Ligand SMILES: Nc1ncnc2c1ncn2[C@@H]1O[C@H](COP(=O)(O)OP(=O)(O)OP(=O)(O)O)[C@@H](O)[C@H]1O
């Protein structure tokens with residue numbers, strides 16, 4: 001079957017502000033290579049996760065998919081259609097099928113709107129619902145996301161809710177138009193631990209009930225393992241490893257993946273872990289290292305790694321790795 | 328473990344913040360001890376009073392806040408009874424603390440090296456030059472690759488991980504008897520966090536220092552600590568050695584917390600989580616503060632539970648401790 | 654169905670009134686601001702009432718009552734033409750408020766549109782609009798106003814228009830800078846994701862969040878517009894067919910030694926009015942600033 005979302009050779013470079021020295025010396029404009037040529041295929045009904053350290057380009061990928069930023073290069077096909085070749089009208093229509101949940105529920109809800117206005121906004125824009133009808137639908141949606149009875153909550157403002165409840169409101173807004181595909185950018189990372197699980201469960205239930213497909217962006221590997229069917233590990237704008245989630249967790253191939261998994265503090269004090277410790281920090285995406293981008297921190301670096309960029313190659317069925325060591 | 332003398336004993340500590348809306352009982356009668364050479368964890372969700380507890384021990388509670396009761400004994404001496412001048416001799420020298428947000432901790436317009444040296448000069452009466460030498464060697468101890476450069480930098484020039492290390496160097500520089508680390512790794516990426524956790528384990532092995540680690544992440548606590556106190560809404564609800572708490576949690580909140588945490592180690596079919604939200608500390612629920620979210624709550628829970636010792640060294644604040652949970 | 658609609662509107666109404674009550678609670682904590690508001694009420698009442706109640710033509714000449722000092726029948730004294738200063742001051746309040754509010758209405762309308770567009774769209778639109786704004790900000794305002802009024806005549810309408818057109822850049826800058834920071838917020842992106850149009854984002858999302866500093870600023874601007882009008886009239890460039898505190902002052906100059914009251918009362922009126930608007934602005938700032946309001 002045709003994947004619901006297909007990303008081909010996607011690049012997003014942000015211009016770096018020129019300082020006056022640069023201007024004086026008329027230096028060339030420099031670029032932040034936030035996303036540097038990635039391919040993704042997301043099948044209908046699955047949860048696909050993007051994982052990586054801060055600054056690896058996860059959010060940027062999500063924003064491009066949601067057409068909130070224009071890509072520098074590359075194609076995004078949604079149900080086979082290139083979304084950037086669509087006319088304005090069709091693009092807006094696409095919003096009904098693609099929605100997003102943001103990281104910070106304290107910032108993603110307009111503080112001066114009531115819950116009815118927030119959740120009802122897509123209904124007004126796309127379906128022209130108003131008044132009692134819209135209110136009824138909003139109350140239904142609130143019940144669905146676990147804010148019940150919904151009618152008790154519709155007239156309130158965001159500041160009257162806790163973080164978890166706000167994220168529920170944001171989720172209600174995202175499912176209001178019965179979309180097919182939702183990008184969830186770190187949907188639980190700003191919530192308390194005991195609340196996180198309830199929101200993750202809600203996302204799982206909604207996925208089953210409404211046959212949703214998710215692109216989940218997260219840095220917490222435990223959350224990713226709990227939620228996802230497939231995943232891609234990103235580092236400095238590139239994909240290092242991707243495949244079926246359990247394959248990658250049980251049989252990580254890329255040194256960076258191994259480091260990430262072993263770095264995660266687990267609540268089992270009896271496990272003696274051999275950490276793959278990395279030296280140093282993530283380099284700047286303005287001038288990423290040549291060859292393998294990971295070579296400055298890689299404990300297994302070979303000579304070739306500093307020159308040639310490794311390609312993604314299939315090591316087992318659908319499990320791809322970009323590393324010279326595994327070629 | 329076990330045999331050591333207590334370095335720090337906190338008894339029935341209470342710290343309140345009077346505000347327009349009412350009094351925030353941020354820390355409401357907590358007690359615990361840190362023994363010689365031991366690492367104790369204080370774990371709990373945002374706003375439960377962890378930082379306030381630490382700041383109370385240092386007597387650095389911010390403005391409207393006041394310590395309204397209890398004792399903080401450092402090797403038997405009550406810090407709450409010291410004069411401010413005496414307390415200054417304790418801070419930095421005998422108890423050191425690293426803060427949740429290094430950016431607000433460091434002075435932004437002073438070189439890192441000067442800031443660390445300042446404490447050394449004050450507490451150890453060394454010359455400037457000797458102090459700087461010490462700064463460099465301490466920065467090396469905390470794994471900073473080019474300590475001289477870092478010492479010459481200003482705080483904003485360092486990455487989050489480096490700042491955290493520099494703060495730890497500052498804390499270690501005067502060989503304190505007790506080190507308090509408030510969320511030492513929270514702002515960091517997993518990879519950098521792992522580096523820091525390994526560093527802290529090494530330091531612990533080499534220096535044998537007593538410390539109190541504060542975190543909302545049980546994983547971090549599990550890696551570093553021998554004993555742990557679980558806080559909920561201003562109170563310690565369970566207190567025991569870390570293995571026991573992870574294997575046989577007895578307080579319903581601890582049980583729920585453990586069931587909320589997904590693990591990288593294996594794929595779990597379903598997480599449970601705790602419904603509801605953390606209570607308001609101005610008007611906490613009467614009786615047990617966890618009762619609105621607790622599935623075992625009954626009539627009895629409308630009364631305040633008392634801390635009981637279920638088995639040796641395992642304390643629980645609950646009317647109906649869970650049996651064989653977790 | 655009917656009853657639930659009722660419930661809806663009741664819920665709304667209650668919310669608004671609660672919001673209003675909250676607003677008043679924090680506003681009224683600022684005592685001087687309450688005083689400013691009281692003065693404004695008094696002025697408005699005077700402006701309205703003089704028109705309704707007073708048949709006495711302020712432009713009449715009463716030779717028998719020229720330059721009388723304050724007394725029981727003329728509490729503020731009379732002027733060189735024998736007119737009652739109290740009445741003139743009352744008539745003047747109408748001119749001042751009219752000029753102040755209309756000019757600021759014009760300035761705010763232009764300023765809000767320009768600020769919103771340049772803050773929201775950025776890029777080219779912003780460059781051009783802000784260049785224009787800067788130009789207007791650099792030129793000494795008062796002299797330009799003076800020049801224009803001198804050239805095009807000094808009817809009330811011209812005075813209002815000219816003050817309005819010269820003072821919008823402040824508002825535009827203010828709104829632009831709030832929009833610049835607001836538009837990066839996640840809730841604006843979220844609105845885009847649900848398909849909100851640009852206009853909807855500007856009017857439903859950005860403006861309700863960014864308008865408060867503008868309201869505060871406008872209240873201060875009313876004060877300064879009143880002062881500008883007084884200045885113009887003082888220089889003889891006000892509307893000659895209206896009573897204006899500025900012009901009263903101007904005439905009073907000639908009689909300062911003989912009739913201090915001719916200058917003192919309109920002068921005090923200007924001072925008090927401008928001060929009132931500043932106090933109100935200060936109070937609004939406290940009451941509309943959510944961070945201060947929480948306390
Ligand atoms: N609008 C922008 N202008 C310039 N650079 C940007 C912009 N947005 C993102 N970047 C840069 O692009 C890179 C990738 O950022 P992105 O937000 O996609 O990372 P991320 O993987 O989501 O990280 P995090 O986990 O911190 O959210 C970063 O180096 C970031 O600084």
Ligand SMILES: Nc1ncnc2c1ncn2[C@@H]1O[C@H](COP(=O)(O)OP(=O)(O)OP(=O)(O)O)[C@@H](O)[C@H]1O
Pocket residue numbers: 344346351353371372373374375376377378379380389390391392427543608
């Ligand atoms: N200056 C203050 N004024 C009023 N209340 C305060 C103040 N500082 C803290 N509080 C309140 O005291 C409670 C405990 O705060 P504290 O910072 O100790 O929590 P914490 O457990 O460290 O949380 P976090 O994980 O978010 O750091 C919170 O409810 C907080 O709102």
Ligand code: SF4
Pocket residue numbers: 254255256292293294295296298299300301302305310322323324325
């Ligand atoms: S290609 Fe080389 S440097 Fe890159 S991950 Fe593989 S071994 Fe390490």
Ligand code: SF4
Pocket residue numbers: 578579580615616617618619621622623624625628632644645646647648
């Ligand atoms: S005291 Fe009652 S409500 Fe509180 S945790 Fe125990 S069982 Fe639950």
Ligand SMILES: [Mg+2]
Pocket residue numbers: 058059060185
């Ligand atoms: Mg991100």
Ligand SMILES: [Mg+2]
Pocket residue numbers: 377378379427509510
């Ligand atoms: Mg804290």
